[in-house]
Amino acid sequence: MGTIKLDQKKRQKFKELVAPRSNLQACLTCGTCAGGCPVAGWEGMDPRKLVRMLQLGLEDEVIKSDWIWQCTNCERCTWACPMGVKFGEIITNARASVPREETPGEIQKTANNHRETMNNMRLTVEDAIESFEWMAEELQEEIPDFELPIDKQGAEFFCTINSKQPQYFPMDLQSIYKIFYAAGADWTISSKWWEGTNYAIFTGDFDTWEYTLREQAKRVEELGCRVMAYTE
Numbered sequence: 001m002g003t004i005k006l007d008q009k010k011r012q013k014f015k016e017l018v019a020p021r022s023n024l025q026a027c028l029t030c031g032t033c034a035g036g037c038p039v040a041g042w043e044g045m046d047p048r049k050l051v052r053m054l055q056l057g058l059e060d061e062v063i064k065s066d067w068i069w070q071c072t073n074c075e076r077c078t079w080a081c082p083m084g085v086k087f088g089e090i091i092t093n094a095r096a097s098v099p100r101e102e103t104p105g106e107i108q109k110t111a112n113n114h115r116e117t118m119n120n121m122r123l124t125v126e127d128a129i130e131s132f133e134w135m136a137e138e139l140q141e142e143i144p145d146f147e148l149p150i151d152k153q154g155a156e157f158f159c160t161i162n163s164k165q166p167q168y169f170p171m172d173l174q175s176i177y178k179i180f181y182a183a184g185a186d187w188t189i190s191s192k193w194w195e196g197t198n199y200a201i202f203t204g205d206f207d208t209w210e211y212t213l214r215e216q217a218k219r220v221e222e223l224g225c226r227v228m229a230y231t232e
């Protein structure tokens with residue numbers, strides 16, 4: 001357990017709203033959740049114990065524990081639980097109760113990048129387009145009639161990508177291009193808000209999560225696309 005100073009308002013919200021909504025009190029301590037959890041046993045992590053701690057009113061200990069960050073949020077436990085205990089809700093809201101400066105590693109910084117620059121890697125619009133076009137030009141050596149539809153108005157599919165692709169693995173973009181090409185799809189890649197990953201989900205930063213998604217949805221509407229394609 002750490003020495004995090006908790007925001008009492010957030011802590012109270014977790015206690016009063018989230019815990020009852022998550023069916024905590026229905027837990028039978030059967031252990032099915034722990035049996036299927038990929039991180040159970042790692043540094044003592046045990047989803048069954050976590051639920052028990054909340055039943056006993058140990059919210060502070062749960063929020064301060066490393067367990068809430070060890071969880072992958074895979075939701076295997078939620079699906080397996082016979083009593084409908086909602087782990088995703090518990091974990092995400094416990095993370096939201098942690099002060100932003102106390103979130104581990106780089107995940108909050110990545111979420112902040114997304115909010116500030118429209119993508120996790122802080123790529124400028126110009127740099128992203130340069131990568132998109134560079135890979136399209138190379139693909140044309142293999143598929144001469146391939147054309148990259150950037151900001152195509154009215155396309156059916158709005159393609160999102162992982163910012164690691166234009167930044168570190170541009171060849172992966174060609175794989176995506178080839179799939180749309182082979183499918184004969186009417187698609188586009190936007191010059192803005194193309195990021196297909198969202199770290200705010202993992203940090204419990206609901207405000208950034210909502211903001212980035214709304215901005216992306218606005219861009220989809222501006223282009224008149226019907227379907228968002230998450231290639232990640």
Ligand code: SF4
Nearest residue numbers: 027028030031033081
């Ligand atoms: S699977 Fe559900 S009922 Fe069983 S211990 Fe886990 S939370 Fe409790």
Ligand code: SF4
Nearest residue numbers: 037071072074075077
């Ligand atoms: S959501 Fe978390 S606690 Fe549940 S099985 Fe996945 S890693 Fe384990």
